[in-house]
Amino acid sequence: MKCALIFLVLFAVAASECVWPEWKCNWKCGAQYACSYGCVSGRCGSSCLGYCRINIFTPHGCCSDCNEWCYLDDGAGNYATCKSNDDCDAFRDNACAGPCTP
Numbered sequence: 001m002k003c004a005l006i007f008l009v010l011f012a013v014a015a016s017e018c019v020w021p022e023w024k025c026n027w028k029c030g031a032q033y034a035c036s037y038g039c040v041s042g043r044c045g046s047s048c049l050g051y052c053r054i055n056i057f058t059p060h061g062c063c064s065d066c067n068e069w070c071y072l073d074d075g076a077g078n079y080a081t082c083k084s085n086d087d088c089d090a091f092r093d094n095a096c097a098g099p100c101t102p
Contacts, residue, residue, distance in 0.1 A: 050100030
C-alpha cells in the first residue's frame with residue numbers, strides 16, 4: 001500500500017503542467033494546473049492559455065499542458081526584464097504583456 005501511495009505522489013508531480021523544464025514552476029494552482037515561468041531573451045515569460053482555452057477547462061489564471069506562452073507585464077504596462085529565471089519570481093503572477101502565442 002505504501003508503495004502505491006508513493007507511486008501516485010510521484011506520478012502527480014511528474015504529470016504537472018509545467019511544460020518547460022528549463023523554467024521554474026509556479027505552483028499557485030497546484031500540480032495539475034501549474035504554470036512554467038522564466039527568463040527568455042532578457043524578458044520574463046510564462047505559460048498561458050490562448051487558443052487552448054477553447055478546448056479545455058482550466059481554472060482562471062492557471063495553465064494546462066498546452067505549449068503556449070507570453071511575456072509578462074512588469075506591473076507598469078511594460079515587459080518584465082530579467083537576466084535569470086530567479087529575476088522573474090516577482091512577476092510570475094502578473095498578466096501577459098502581449099498575446100499568448102504557441
